[in-house]
Amino acid sequence: MSRQTRAIIHIDALQHNLKALKALAPTSQSMAIIKADAYGHGALTIAQALQHQADAFAVAITEEAVHLRKHGIATPIIVLEGPHQPHDCDLAAQYQLTLVAHSEAQLDWINTANSPVQLWLKVDTGMHRLGLSIERVPELVQRYQHLLNEHSVLVTHMACADELDNNFTEQQTSKVEALARKVNLPLSIANSPALLYWPETYAQWNRLGVALYGVNPAYPRPCNLALQPVMTLQASIIAMRQVPKGDGVGYGQIWRAKRDSKVATVGIGYGDGYPRHCQNGTPVLVHGQRAPLAGRVSMDMLCIDVTDIEHVKVGDLVELWGQNLSVNEIAASADTIAYELITRVSARVPRVSDSHVQK
Numbered sequence: 001m002s003r004q005t006r007a008i009i010h011i012d013a014l015q016h017n018l019k020a021l022k023a024l025a026p027t028s029q030s031m032a033i034i035k036a037d038a039y040g041h042g043a044l045t046i047a048q049a050l051q052h053q054a055d056a057f058a059v060a061i062t063e064e065a066v067h068l069r070k071h072g073i074a075t076p077i078i079v080l081e082g083p084h085q086p087h088d089c090d091l092a093a094q095y096q097l098t099l100v101a102h103s104e105a106q107l108d109w110i111n112t113a114n115s116p117v118q119l120w121l122k123v124d125t126g127m128h129r130l131g132l133s134i135e136r137v138p139e140l141v142q143r144y145q146h147l148l149n150e151h152s153v154l155v156t157h158m159a160c161a162d163e164l165d166n167n168f169t170e171q172q173t174s175k176v177e178a179l180a181r182k183v184n185l186p187l188s189i190a191n192s193p194a195l196l197y198w199p200e201t202y203a204q205w206n207r208l209g210v211a212l213y214g215v216n217p218a219y220p221r222p223c224n225l226a227l228q229p230v231m232t233l234q235a236s237i238i239a240m241r242q243v244p245k246g247d248g249v250g251y252g253q254i255w256r257a258k259r260d261s262k263v264a265t266v267g268i269g270y271g272d273g274y275p276r277h278c279q280n281g282t283p284v285l286v287h288g289q290r291a292p293l294a295g296r297v298s299m300d301m302l303c304i305d306v307t308d309i310e311h312v313k314v315g316d317l318v319e320l321w322g323q324n325l326s327v328n329e330i331a332a333s334a335d336t337i338a339y340e341l342i343t344r345v346s347a348r349v350p351r352v353s354d355s356h357v358q359k
């Protein structure tokens with residue numbers, strides 16, 4: 001029988017999250033961010049599930065948008081990084097994509113493209129990653145007025161919205177609001193943490209990313225909305241052994257048995273996206289109980305100490321993160337963030353909709 005490692009995608013949870021997030025800002029339009037294969041969940045599956053509820057989708061690059069269009073997704077799609085090459089403007093026209101221009105070079109490409117393209121503008125209000133400079137925007141809006149229309153939006157991105165006591169979010173928001181008034185464009189400011197924690201950022205369009213997937217972006221602070229995890233990462237136990245007190249487990253023997261121990265080997269490793277940096281003791285759920293990671297994560301396997309859990313056997317399913325074990329907790333153990341963990345689940349791991357999983 002094939003390996004039982006899989007990422008179960010909970011569509012009901014996804015739809016619940018979208019509804020709950022939209023309810024926070026009922027007068028805004030909501031775009032569902034499905035870049036990077038919908039944060040690892042499978043862009044097409046997520047787009048198909050949300051196409052009648054989301055007002056638009058957003059991706060990072062045109063290739064991601066073209067993939068969705070080729071598979072029948074007709075919802076508006078915003079390309080957040082705009083064109084990387086002039087040719088992207090032709091693709092945008094062909095597939096009816098909205099390009100967000102963050103640089104003057106991009107505006108020039110769009111201006112000289114063979115066909116008209118729906119244009120949004122991105123302004124840098126302090127994150128200093130992407131965006132036109134605030135000072136240049138009024139002149140550029142005038143120069144490229146013929147490229148803008150009633151659907152055009154001014155976008156900015158928040159640098160610190162997950163830091164609830166950092167007023168940089170307020171500073172960025174006032175700057176972009178003043179600019180929007182000057183150039184008479186609607187706005188898009190909020191990402192997930194802003195939507196959850198900074199109502200002053202709500203605007204015509206909000207951008208729903210990680211929260212849509214049920215992840216609290218301000219962990220370890222508790223989330224103020226009952227989000228439901230959309231991905232459960234599962235694998236099965238493929239071997240069991242007794243390890244005598246004092247013996248080590250795995251590469252480098254970084255875990256040693258403090259007592260005679262029962263160790264289970266699970267069929268998932270860093271080749272599947274489970275982080276190698278997870279420390280000894282990181283929890284894995286077995287029969288609903290937490291078993292600590294024992295030793296270094298290998299490419300295809302990891303080991304857990306199941307001495308204290310009864311009746312564990314080869315073939316039993318375990319949960320690495322998901323509906324019963326917070327991905328934020330696992331990310332903290334690997335010294336990273338949940339965004340990275342869910343996005344890096346590798347192509348080797350089948351994504352399975354929960355309606356197809358035998359319970």
Ligand SMILES: Cc1ncc(COP(=O)(O)O)c(C=O)c1O
Nearest residue numbers: 033080157191192207208209210
């Ligand atoms: C421009 C932009 N908007 C929105 C988002 C969504 O952010 P989050 O996942 O925190 O909601 C991202 C994510 O990286 C982004 O780059």
